[in-house]
Amino acid sequence: LEYCLHELFAEQADRFPKKTALVCDGISLSYGELNRRANQLAHYLKAQGVKAQTLVGLCVERSVDMVVGILGILKAGGAY
Numbered sequence: 876l877e878y879c880l881h882e883l884f885a886e887q888a889d890r891f892p893k894k895t896a897l898v899c900d901g902i903s904l905s906y907g908e909l910n911r912r913a914n915q916l917a918h919y920l921k922a923q924g925v926k927a928q929t930l931v932g933l934c935v936e937r938s939v940d941m942v943v944g945i946l947g948i949l950k951a952g953g954a955y
Contacts, residue, residue: 879949881949881950884909884910887906888906888909892905893907896908897909897942899938899942913943913946915947916943916948916951917946918951920948920951920953926952926953928952930953931948
C-alpha cells in the first residue's frame, strides 16, 4: 500500500491529536490543531477551484504557516 504524506499525517493526527506536531519560533501546534488548520485551508482552496494536480504557489518564510500551507495544498489535491 502506498500513502501520500497528507494521508499519513491525518492518520497520526487521529491517533495523537493532543501530541505536539510542530514547534517553530516559539509556536507549538498539536497534531489535531495542525490538521484542523490544514483542512480549513484545503476546503478554501477547493472552493477556489483547486483540484488534482493544480499547481499552487506558496511564498512564505519557514514557519507554522508554511507547514499549514503545504499540508492544505496536498489535502486539496494540489501540488506546490
